[in-house]
Structures are given as structure tokens and as C-alpha cells.
Amino acid sequence: GINSSSSRRKIHELEQAAAHAGIDSNAHVNTTPQRITSLWRASDAGCEACSHTGYEGVIAIAEVLAMSPNLQKAVLNHESAPAMHNLALKEGFVPMALDGLIKALRGQTTTAEVLRTSPI
Secondary structure: OOOOHHHHHHHHHHHHHHHHOOOOOOOOOOEOOOOEOOOOOOOOOOOOOOOOOOOOOOOOOOOOOOOOHHHHHHHHOOOOHHHHHHHHHHOOOOOHHHHHHHHHHOOOOOHHHHHHHOOO
16 A cells, blocks of 8 residues: 555654654665665674564554544444545555554564565
């Protein structure tokens, strides 16, 4: 779902917000509104602190849906799941896979882990 220009722009905006918030020590933004320019990769060798994986600890990949008045109306009107999903996206909902991609861009996880654990 990242083939459209609006999706790439959204990824860029989210990654900029993550960089601005100081998420990860990587201050570099790996995207432009048009494309992903680089993808962070952990060292293959790792170190003692990360058990030679390149990562230490656990990071959550999540999605949270804030129930807005528009979404409440859609639920009460028995709107279809695709219609409610599209409405949620318009209102700022960030799907789990997209949250994972942003965290992979920030060097907090790998794209392989995102693909393994996220419904894509």
C-alpha cells in the first residue's frame, strides 16, 4: 500500500515527526515526499549488548484507533468495514504495518520483523 504518492507523502510526514520527536538517535530522515531514500540496517556483527543481533530490547509495533464522532456515526450506521477503514485513515489512523515501517526507517526494528509480525 505504499505505491501511491499520498502514501509516500504520509510515510515521509510520519518519519519527519518521529525524527522531530527524537525517536531513535538517528536524526537523518530516510524519506522524501516522493520516495524512501535509504533504509537503516543494523550491523551484521552486532555487539555483546545486543547479543550480536544489532538490536537491543523490544519495541512495540501498534495501531490505535481514536473513536471520533465521524467514526461513531459510521459504526452506528452499520457502514462496511472498508468504508470505516478508509474513514479512519482520513482521520489520521496509522495501520500497524505503517507504524512498523516507520520504526524500521528509524532503525528501531528490521523490515523483515515488520513483514513477519504485521498484517500486510
